[in-house]
Amino acid sequence: LHLFIFFHLPQPTPTVAMSVNERTYIMVKPDGVQRGLVGNIIGRFEQRGFKLIALKLVHATPEHLEKHYADLKGKPFFPGLIQYMASGPVVAMVWQGLDAVKTGRSMLGATNPLASAPGTIRGDFALAVGRNICHGSDSVENAEKEIALWFPEGIVQYTHDQAKWIFE
Numbered sequence: 001l002h003l004f005i006f007f008h009l010p011q012p013t014p015t016v017a018m019s020v021n022e023r024t025y026i027m028v029k030p031d032g033v034q035r036g037l038v039g040n041i042i043g044r045f046e047q048r049g050f051k052l053i054a055l056k057l058v059h060a061t062p063e064h065l066e067k068h069y070a071d072l073k074g075k076p077f078f079p080g081l082i083q084y085m086a087s088g089p090v091v092a093m094v095w096q097g098l099d100a101v102k103t104g105r106s107m108l109g110a111t112n113p114l115a116s117a118p119g120t121i122r123g124d125f126a127l128a129v130g131r132n133i134c135h136g137s138d139s140v141e142n143a144e145k146e147i148a149l150w151f152p153e154g155i156v157q158y159t160h161d162q163a164k165w166i167f168e
């Protein structure tokens, strides 16, 4: 008598944890606002399937920007960076969705626009590292810090009715 027993082996669990509800802080810098690129940048995040959960136009003070860029204090370009960022209003936003931090960074392109691939925001609209149009958080931890810094009033939560068409 032969007994054939079939075992249903569990699928290996993914090694990279990705969150559907991850949040990232995205900012159109003063040059992006002045050059009329706000709508294009917002449109890219909307079209990709991210959910907008906070948005405002703000002319930030140097003190506020020094907090935002605290990690870069001491770099030779730091004073120029603060001056550039304080030279006009920025559009501060929070976008939420699958792997939002990493995907947001890849949509922005490399820090130096000359190294940014065409199709990215910097690769399509910028040439100089000191005028690179946009900011995006570089880690989930920094995203949470930046969201708290720019939106101390908190953010709006609502149901995104598109979600069932974007996620399985």
Ligand code: ADP
Binding pocket: 072, 077, 081, 110, 111, 129, 130, 131, 132, 134, 135, 136, 138
């Ligand atoms: P990212 O904005 O891509 O996260 P960094 O955190 O390294 O890059 O730098 C913050 C910002 O400082 C850049 O987006 C850019 O505006 C500016 N910056 C970085 N490096 C230079 C540089 N060598 N010269 C002038 N500005 C710079």
